[in-house]
Amino acid sequence: MTLSQRLEKNCNKLIYDCTDEELFCGILKTIDELKNEIKTKDEKKKLYYISAEFLIGKLMESNLINLGVYHDMRQILSEYGKDLSKITELEIEPSLGNGGLGRLASCFLDSIAYTGIDGDGVGLLYHCGLFKQVFKENKQFETPNLWLGDNTVLNKTDISYTVPFGDMTLKSRLYTIDIIGKDRINKLNLFDIETVDEKIVTDDIRYDKADIRRNLTLFLYPDDSDEAGRRLRLYQEYFMASNGAQLIIDETLRRGGRLEDLADYAVVQINDTHPSLIIPELIRLLCERGMDMDTSIKIVEKMCAYTNHTILAEALEKWEAKTIQDIIPEIYEIIKELDARKKSECADKSLHIIDDNSLVHMARMDIHYSFSVNGVAALHTEILKKSELNDFYKIYPEKFNNKTNGISMRRWLTGANPRLDGFIEELIGRDFRNDYEKLKSLERYKDDNRVLSKLLEIKAENKADLCDYIKEKQGIDLDPNSVFDVQIKRLHEYKRQQMNVLYLITKYLDIKRGILPKRPITAIFGAKAAPAYTIAKDIIHLILCIEELIEKDKAVSEHLRVVMVENYNVTWAEKIIPASDISEQISLASKEASGTGNMKMMLNGALTLGTMDGANIEISSLVGEDNIYIFGKSSDEVIECYKKNNYKPYDYYEKDARIKEAVDFITDKDILALGDKESLTRLKNELIKKDYFMTFPDFEDYYSTKDKMLSDYENRMGWAKQSLVNIANSGYFSSDRTIREYNSDIWRIV
Ligand code: 26V
Numbered sequence: 001m002t003l004s005q006r007l008e009k010n011c012n013k014l015i016y017d018c019t020d021e022e023l024f025c026g027i028l029k030t031i032d033e034l035k036n037e038i039k040t041k042d043e044k045k046k047l048y049y050i051s052a053e054f055l056i057g058k059l060m061e062s063n064l065i066n067l068g069v070y071h072d073m074r075q076i077l078s079e080y081g082k083d084l085s086k087i088t089e090l091e092i093e094p095s096l097g098n099g100g101l102g103r104l105a106s107c108f109l110d111s112i113a114y115t116g117i118d119g120d121g122v123g124l125l126y127h128c129g130l131f132k133q134v135f136k137e138n139k140q141f142e143t144p145n146l147w148l149g150d151n152t153v154l155n156k157t158d159i160s161y162t163v164p165f166g167d168m169t170l171k172s173r174l175y176t177i178d179i180i181g182k183d184r185i186n187k188l189n190l191f192d193i194e195t196v197d198e199k200i201v202t203d204d205i206r207y208d209k210a211d212i213r214r215n216l217t218l219f220l221y222p223d224d225s226d227e228a229g230r231r232l233r234l235y236q237e238y239f240m241a242s243n244g245a246q247l248i249i250d251e252t253l254r255r256g257g258r259l260e261d262l263a264d265y266a267v268v269q270i271n272d273t274h275p276s277l278i279i280p281e282l283i284r285l286l287c288e289r290g291m292d293m294d295t296s297i298k299i300v301e302k303m304c305a306y307t308n309h310t311i312l313a314e315a316l317e318k319w320e321a322k323t324i325q326d327i328i329p330e331i332y333e334i335i336k337e338l339d340a341r342k343k344s345e346c347a348d349k350s351l352h353i354i355d356d357n358s359l360v361h362m363a364r365m366d367i368h369y370s371f372s373v374n375g376v377a378a379l380h381t382e383i384l385k386k387s388e389l390n391d392f393y394k395i396y397p398e399k400f401n402n403k404t405n406g407i408s409m410r411r412w413l414t415g416a417n418p419r420l421d422g423f424i425e426e427l428i429g430r431d432f433r434n435d436y437e438k439l440k441s442l443e444r445y446k447d448d449n450r451v452l453s454k455l456l457e458i459k460a461e462n463k464a465d466l467c468d469y470i471k472e473k474q475g476i477d478l479d480p481n482s483v484f485d486v487q488i489k490r491l492h493e494y495k496r497q498q499m500n501v502l503y504l505i506t507k508y509l510d511i512k513r514g515i516l517p518k519r520p521i522t523a524i525f526g527a528k529a530a531p532a533y534t535i536a537k538d539i540i541h542l543i544l545c546i547e548e549l550i551e552k553d554k555a556v557s558e559h560l561r562v563v564m565v566e567n568y569n570v571t572w573a574e575k576i577i578p579a580s581d582i583s584e585q586i587s588l589a590s591k592e593a594s595g596t597g598n599m600k601m602m603l604n605g606a607l608t609l610g611t612m613d614g615a616n617i618e619i620s621s622l623v624g625e626d627n628i629y630i631f632g633k634s635s636d637e638v639i640e641c642y643k644k645n646n647y648k649p650y651d652y653y654e655k656d657a658r659i660k661e662a663v664d665f666i667t668d669k670d671i672l673a674l675g676d677k678e679s680l681t682r683l684k685n686e687l688i689k690k691d692y693f694m695t696f697p698d699f700e701d702y703y704s705t706k707d708k709m710l711s712d713y714e715n716r717m718g719w720a721k722q723s724l725v726n727i728a729n730s731g732y733f734s735s736d737r738t739i740r741e742y743n744s745d746i747w748r749i750v
Helices: 003-011 020-036 060-066 070-079 084-088 100-114 227-254 259-265 278-288 293-303 321-327 329-345 362-368 378-388 390-395 409-415 418-428 436-445 449-474 497-512 534-551 570-579 597-603 616-623 635-644 649-655 657-665 677-689 695-713 716-728 735-747
Strands: 046-050 119-124 132-136 139-143 154-156 162-164 169-180 185-193 266-271 304-307 318-320 359-361 372-375 400-402 483-488 521-526 560-565 582-585 607-610
Touching: 003 020, 003 070, 020 060, 020 084, 020 169, 046 100, 046 227, 060 070, 060 084, 060 100, 060 169, 060 409, 070 084, 100 119, 100 169, 100 185, 100 266, 100 409, 100 735, 119 227, 139 534, 162 227, 169 227, 185 227, 227 259, 227 266, 227 278, 227 321, 259 266, 259 278, 259 293, 266 278, 266 293, 266 735, 278 293, 278 304, 278 329, 278 362, 293 304, 293 329, 304 362, 318 321, 321 329, 321 359, 329 362, 359 362, 372 378, 372 735, 378 390, 378 400, 378 616, 378 635, 409 418, 409 570, 409 597, 418 436, 418 449, 436 716, 436 735, 449 560, 449 570, 449 716, 483 570, 497 521, 497 534, 497 560, 497 657, 497 695, 521 570, 534 560, 534 677, 570 597, 582 597, 597 607, 597 616, 597 716, 607 616, 607 695, 607 716, 616 716, 649 657, 649 677, 649 695, 657 677, 657 695, 695 716
Parallel strands: 046 119, 046 266, 119 185, 266 304, 304 372, 372 400, 483 521, 483 582, 521 560, 582 607
Antiparallel strands: 132 139, 154 169, 162 169, 169 185, 318 359
């Protein structure tokens, strides 16, 4: 049966006569049928990728791509005047993730399945997931994102485990999502409890944080600014770890493995510290089944590998011993034993799992009891080895390794940018999809004006599409001929959205004075702030106030627009990234572990404006300094500066007229007329008095580098050439490459 006949059969109607809804259902059925034709082979050893978040995005398109029928499906539909992108609009994006860590986990699941590795994801099924962001009065508000509905991608299983807490026992239910590869189907295992109750949540996401039976799997990262929130998080983390551990043991036994050989059957990749309790939980379960403590520990050490995703101290999890003792007493006893063993070996207190203040350091437990510890980009791993985790590196040098992050090229090129994907195929054939390093051969076109013009044309079309989409979603008219300057990522002070805003204020004031940019600029932001992160919310408030100020000022808005998209998510990213010209990667050097948006925009032909941080460093060495715009202090300088502890933002504010003018404008009467005085004043004072992430010292360099970039943009063919070099060198960032490295160095699954 041809694909077209199959689709027609599954729609029960001629394609031509189908509505988009009918086609949506027909395509789902077609995907199911094709999937069922794939025979998945179980290997002896299996990978479990355990993570608090999976930012999976919509699945229909990527499923079609991995099944190898995406291009045909688009073609068939277009022959009947239908548009696949319109049909996929109907799919609801799952809300199971927050940012880079969760998106990475999803790109990894895609590559694990696609490269043929036997490996599943393990996580929680959050009913409201991450909150939905709503803008009112130029501020972020949070509402529950009830994404589940009558969701079609989730399969309910009959698998259920009991999870023993100190005060109660909870029963889980396993749901799965199929992760479709080329010739195997893996699973994302998501655990839930049946007693969870969405009705306890108010519109502004308040609920009884102590009612664990009803709230356990409602939200990802519940607000932990109070004790009840922190306790809930620990309940979640243990629930995830225990279910994961029970699943691993069950599946091993089902495959004929013995518990003594568990490490030959299962390897666990711990994605940051949220799932770390799987270490003591596996030990507990092995002991419960009659194994002695020494043997269980030896087995678990051989099974677990830990990935660190951040060096920000506040993000490295620490739990009060008494909280663990109270909520999961059996686990606490095991952690105490694990700690005692290391205390007897190492005097150095920085290596102790439980410190003198009775805080349990999760990352320390991971490092002691895993066989592999990896960072996510070259600089990040070096910083871990040289400073943050140096004491551990000294005793376990063999455990440390780097795995530079990657992205699913199928989602971020083929799915998100079919125009560019198709053009690349025209130029170099389709073989690059089996090995993305082959994109390199595009470089032979770098002086070919026809190719360069076509690249500019594709970008222009993508920008026009984005304008239509933003118009439809937010009612805003943007100029597709302007430069699209994009910063899309979680809102955090270290990522320095505030520096971008200060630049935009400077441009605004220049325009007011009659100094006009050569071409209009459209600054696009997408970001959610953690609900209790006040300064991050203040930054969003400032961005939205400036957006409104400019929108109302015709004289300025012809030259400069600011737009913050509401509820930034994977779907937004898929629309924005192919339309981006400038990729803002401006974190304070040493703070961004890797970044992955930087890779996605590079692949889609944007040029990076960035600091020497995270994977920007690898991007820079791949494209060469002529094809990237680097500014700012180096990580060594920044680390030195923190050591000296003598940075005084006020000195910069006083001495640099541009900084002073921009910062003062935050509380200018025109802004105050649109915003909240308390919030804006707090932000201004934070910058002048603290500026912990050193915006001011990098500002002048940022300002002039960005201006240089805007002026280079006017040399359209020169820009297109730089863009082509970026695309051609992005193959290294395929997550297929990253996963092959994980497999050959860590997992070793055949
Ligand atoms: C930490 C916390 C701390 C408490 C509030 C909620 C919360 C949520 C997540 C996290 C972990 C943050 C770690 C993270 O997302 N790291 C990012 O990982 C990406 C993938 O490796 C990497 O590209 C980014 O640079 C890094 O920031």
